[in-house]
Amino acid sequence: MNRALVLRILRTGDQYSRAEIAKLTGLQPATITNIINDFQKLGLVEEAGEIREGRGRNAICLRVNGDRLHFLGIRLSRKYYLVGRFGLDSREIIKKKKYIDTNCAPFDVLQSLIKECHELIDYDREHEVVAIGVAVPGPYVRKQNRIVMMTGFRDWQEVHIEEELRKEFQIKVYMEHDANVGALSYNWSLGANENRSLIYVAAGQGVGAGIIIGGELFIGTTGTSGEIGHMSIAYDGPLCQCGNRGCLEKYCSSMALTKSLNNKIREGNYTILKEGCSFEDISDAVKQSDRLAVEEYEKACEKLSIGVVNLINAFNPDTIVIGDEIAAVDPELLLKTVQRITEERVLPEILEGTEIIAGKEDNDEILRGAGILAINEMLPDFLSGKRSLPEPEV
Ligand SMILES: [Zn+2]
Missing domain, CATH: 3.30.420.40 (ATPase, nucleotide binding domain)
Known part of the structure; x- marks a missing residue:
């Protein structure tokens, strides 16, 4: 367990001295020295130059050998x-x-x-x-x-x-x-933290969530926890193939957005898009500020925000990341929309504990x-x- 803990700190790509690792893990310096010696023998950890460590003393920096495996x-x-x-x-x-x-x-x-x-x-x-x-x-x-x-x-x-x-x-x-x-990806980039509660919302062709509680993935009894795409936001809404009605992903997945925009085109609304347009076309149109595309995208973000409101109320997590295709269209507009709706609909005392992050445009x-x-x-x-x-x- 100690070895795993040390590696968890080192692997994020940052460099640490032995003293810093001891401080971060709470382990004895002698234990750290032994673990690092073992890791160096196994080729898992390598030295990466020196850093100044107070009172003019220099310490050797360590990092994970990314090419080892x-x-x-x-x-x-x-x-x-x-x-x-x-x-x-x-x-x-x-x-x-x-x-x-x-x-x-x-x-x-x-x-x-x-x-x-x-x-x-x-x-x-x-x-x-x-x-x-x-x-x-x-x-x-x-x-x-x-x-x-x-x-x-x-x-x-x-x-x-x-x-x-x-x-x-x-x-x-x-x-x-x-x-x-x-969720694992963001949990890794945010650094080792055993108290972290993070929810990653994958808003793509479907909508799902990855839930990290106490730094670990929560998977549920059958491994399907976080199926928030089938959480209802309208109890008498359209029937979903899961058996529920008004499922979240019926309103804000990339498939739902594509369908609603094509309906709008059929109704004769003005847009640069043509009937039969794909999600990628819509994404481009939003980036070119096409009014109808932006309006429909924002509506999808609003519906997604209702899902986020429910998640915050249910889990009170420290971090919510909204990622995947929908977020990649316009992360800034998505974040603005989610912030507006959560401020309207969540008690401030609850909301203030949660940092909301939008995924990146590269969607990787x-x-x-x-x-x-x-x-x-x-x-x-x-x-x-x-x-x-x-x-x-x-
Ligand atoms: Zn459903």
Whole structure:
């Protein structure tokens, strides 16, 4: 546990002296020295120059050796998949994006995905890829290792992604709900904190949430916690395929926004967009300040904000991150809208404890989170000696 704690502090990519690590972990300096010696022998940690540490004394800085182990991260979505190669410090080395033809059978998509994974592994043969993390749209039922109901993508139910990848690459494969790995990604970048309560809202083709409580992912009994896309914001609203009515994602997913805008076009509203426009077209139109596109986008952000209000009231988290496709369209407008609605609808005494962050325009946190999932799951095996590390580079 001490080893994991030290590595958790070092791995964020920052550099620390032994004294700083002792202070941050609360461990004895002698313990830190022993752990660091072990890590250096294993090649997990390296020295990175000196820093001044009070009274003119210099201390040696340490950092994780990001190239010691490499990992693959995969993000599978309804419209595309992303594959990335990451270092032990979660640094992205290379990534690829492929759009999925909606007529393509899931098995064929899987074969194309496997081919891309091979290419990424072959990209650098000097460093070993030791595990794969896969982010999938939910609801993802963990016990059965499969996706239960991927809105608009039902055939995937019969594909055992984890098993197929494990058979092909003969390394460990970990799967997780996409919103959950988005939460892992932000939990990593914000630094080690055992008291953190963070909710990552993935507002994309569906809407889901990853929930971090006490610094750890909360997954629920069947592993499907955070399915906020099926939380009702209108009890007599339209029927959803889950059985509920007025489900949040019916109002603010990228699919819902695309549908509502196309309806507006059909009704004859003026816009630069044409009937049959895609979410990507809409996103571009918002960036060009097309009035109808901005109006409809803002409405979707308002509905999403109602979901955020419910989350704040239910969990009182210290951080809420709103990410994925919807956030990437215009993070600034989204944040402004969420702040306005939460201020209107949440008690100030409750709201003041929560920092709300909008995701980034590059929308990369879920792919990176898939890489981090593999790092998080694999590393304890190496640290406890359950699995031996590959030979270090000479
Ligand atoms: Zn539903």
